[in-house]
Amino acid sequence: MRTIAVVRGGGRGCRVLAAVVAAVIGCAPALSACSASPPRPVPPADLHGARYVVAGGPTDQLVLLCHLAVAVVEAAGAEAAEQCGKLGAADVRSPARSSVDLGWAYVGQADRDLDGEADVPAPFARVAAQDAARGVTWLAPTAFADTDALAVGGPVAAGGMRTVSDLAASPGATICAPPGAVDDPQGLGGVLAVYGLDPARVRPLDPGAVLTETARGRCTAGLVPNTSGRIPALGLVVLVDDRSGFGRGADGTPGPGRGGAAPVLRTPVYAAHPQVAAVLGALTARLTDEVIRELDRRITVEGRDARDVAREWTREAGLTP
Known part of the structure; x- marks a missing residue:
C-alpha cells in the first residue's frame, strides 16, 4: 500500500505539489528504464575453460595487437597470461623454448623458417598451408594492409x-x-x-x-x-591504390596483396577450442586501415599505454564490456 502525505490548505502551491507527485509516480517505470545499464556485448563464442599465453612484439603495433587479443579472449571467458612485448609468432613456432600459445605475424613478412629474415612474400593461403605442416594455425588476417x-x-x-x-x-x-x-x-x-x-x-x-x-x-x-x-x-x-601497385612480386606480377597481420596459434591449442577463431575473427575484421591508424595515433602521438588503448577501443567497438 502506498501512502501519500496530503498538504492541507489548498491554493496554487498545493495544486503544483499534487501535479509533481502525480508526475513522479506516473513516470517511475520510465525513469527506471532510462537509468538501466546498456546491454553487455555478447562474445561471438564461449571460451570458458580455455587458457592462452599471449605474446606480440617488440614493435608498438604488435604489442597493441597482443593487448587487443588478450582483451577479447578474456571477454569471451578465457584465461589469458599476457606476455606482450615478446616475439609472438616466433615463439609459437618454437614450443621447445617458449610457452607462448597465441601470437601475431604479418602475412607479407612471415619468417616461417625462423632464420631471422622475412621469407619471400606469398598469398595468405600458401603461408597458412606451409605453417600448418609445422603445427601452427593461422587465423583470418586483419582488414588493414601492412604495406x-x-x-x-x-x-x-x-x-x-x-x-x-x-x-x-x-x-x-x-x-x-x-x-x-x-x-x-x-x-x-x-x-x-x-x-x-x-x-x-x-x-x-x-x-x-x-x-x-x-x-x-x-x-x-x-x-x-x-x-x-x-x-x-x-x-x-x-591515396587509393586503384591499380594495386603495392605488394607486387619481384617480377612485377601481383603478389600477396594487402597482407595484414594475423593471429597464429599452436595447432593443439587451437584444436582444443576452435571457437577462438570466431572471437579473434570479430577483432581482426574491425581492424581497418583507419582504425589501426587511430589506435597508433593514441599510442605514438599521445604517448598513451598500449594496454589502456586496447581496452578503451574494444569497449568502443562493442567487443568487450
Whole structure:
C-alpha cells in the first residue's frame, strides 16, 4: 500500500505539489528504464575453460595487437597470461623454448623458417598451408594492409586528388620517399612501374621527414607506412591504390596483396577450442586501415599505454564490456 502525505490548505502551491507527485509516480517505470545499464556485448563464442599465453612484439603495433587479443579472449571467458612485448609468432613456432600459445605475424613478412629474415612474400593461403605442416594455425588476417602507402596533404586531397592514378596524371607532381625506395618492387618501385610514373619525380628524404614535408606541402605525396598514426595526426589523406601497385612480386606480377597481420596459434591449442577463431575473427575484421591508424595515433602521438588503448577501443567497438 502506498501512502501519500496530503498538504492541507489548498491554493496554487498545493495544486503544483499534487501535479509533481502525480508526475513522479506516473513516470517511475520510465525513469527506471532510462537509468538501466546498456546491454553487455555478447562474445561471438564461449571460451570458458580455455587458457592462452599471449605474446606480440617488440614493435608498438604488435604489442597493441597482443593487448587487443588478450582483451577479447578474456571477454569471451578465457584465461589469458599476457606476455606482450615478446616475439609472438616466433615463439609459437618454437614450443621447445617458449610457452607462448597465441601470437601475431604479418602475412607479407612471415619468417616461417625462423632464420631471422622475412621469407619471400606469398598469398595468405600458401603461408597458412606451409605453417600448418609445422603445427601452427593461422587465423583470418586483419582488414588493414601492412604495406606502404602514398599520402597527400589535406589541401591536395580537397583539390580532387584521391587515387594514385590522379597523382600519376598530375603534371609536375612530386613524391617524397626514403632513399632506395624506388628500387623496391613490392613498394614504390612497383608503384612507379604500374602507374607509369617517372622515377625522376621522386625526391629522396629521411624517413622521418617524409610525413612532415608532405603535410607542409613541399611534396605532392609522400611514401609512408600505411598504418602510421601520424597520418591522421598531420591531417594527411592516403591515396587509393586503384591499380594495386603495392605488394607486387619481384617480377612485377601481383603478389600477396594487402597482407595484414594475423593471429597464429599452436595447432593443439587451437584444436582444443576452435571457437577462438570466431572471437579473434570479430577483432581482426574491425581492424581497418583507419582504425589501426587511430589506435597508433593514441599510442605514438599521445604517448598513451598500449594496454589502456586496447581496452578503451574494444569497449568502443562493442567487443568487450
